[in-house]
Amino acid sequence: MKLPPFPIFFPDATRAVVKTLDTTDIENTKTQGILVNTYHLYKDLGPDLIRKNGGIKKMMGWNGSVISDSGGFQVGSLIKKNPKFGKVTNIGVTFKASGEKKLLLTPQKSIRFQMDLGVDMVVVLDDFTDPSDDYKKALESVNRTILWAKKGKEEFEKICKERKLNKGQRPFILGVVQGGKYLDLRKYCIEELIKIGFDGLGYGGWPIKENGEFDYEVAKVMCENSPKTYMLYGLGVGKPHEIVNLVKMGFDIFDCVLPTRDARHGRLYVYNAKTIKEIDVRKPNFYSYFDPSKGKNLDDLSPISTACDCLTCKKYSRSYLAHLFKIKDFTAGRLATIHNLRFYSILMEKLKLTS
């Protein structure tokens, strides 16, 4: 198992699909990997169906890399929103969505299922620290995250032994750093996770401060306290300029819903340059937004961007895209998603050159 050269950005295929695209489309955007979600796939498919399909890559017909998220964030934030949805104990998380049967997700189960998925990197189940949590609550989630990390790692070793996976065959395993805005808790969490031993650490929780700004302080603590051999992963990060900043600080891996969700909502990313060659991601305002759903774009015959070589930019005009958005055809989502994913893959290509 291995990952492409860093830094890398993987779009989210939570339920084993990048919405609106098939895996050939994804490949054509020069995207190297995707992120699937343990919680969703456990609920939708379960271990038996995954094994029957020969793993998630085979099921999707995807030749690139795959990372699986543990599901901790999804379940944690759902319960936070509606306590009736489930509860968190040291054993794990019980949850029950309406119309579905009750399920228990433990750190062990999460890892075992991710091993069944056959991915390149697994993530241990973590207990989400809510940004509004006070110190006591944050400490509690940090301690539980460490406990679960220990159990997850043990299960990982056990499965590797069972399946006789040597170093080159086993996936990477990521620990997740919680602690909210409390930097000493973040540091403590990092130290304890390193004692357990992982291939990398993820920036867990919610990375946006209450004033809406990205919290680079936590990222800094992670960079300063992690071994040089560790991969650093910005879970759910982020906007293009945030990724640029984190790569500069030392982060390697990213995943985020923004390029794909924004595409479906009519927000396309456009480099403020005439050609791909002229793009300079170190400039403060190196990109802007283009919204095809605005009526005034109906008579714009130019491409979305001349600094892009995606299918959408090569073949279609802003006018056509505006039309597709106006009539709400699914193809609008597909062409916009293709463009935004190519924007992100160009971003990562540029960052590989500069880092």
Add this chain to the structure above:
RNA sequence: GUGGCUGUAGCUCAGUUGGUUCAGAGCGCUUCCCUGUGGAGGAAGAGGUCGGGAGUUCAAUUCUCCUCAGCCACC
């Protein structure tokens, strides 16, 4: 030609026994938000002298008359 119905925001339409909840809704439009995904959702905003004219009245989008436009029915 006669009788009836309709005419309120860009669109589809509510509403008024005449008076500061009568000038509204939905959609559309404009601007913004979206960060380990619900193809989700949210925030703010612009738009109408209630077809036109006259009359009754302290007061009319609401009542009366005339007129214009569209639709239906009948000669």
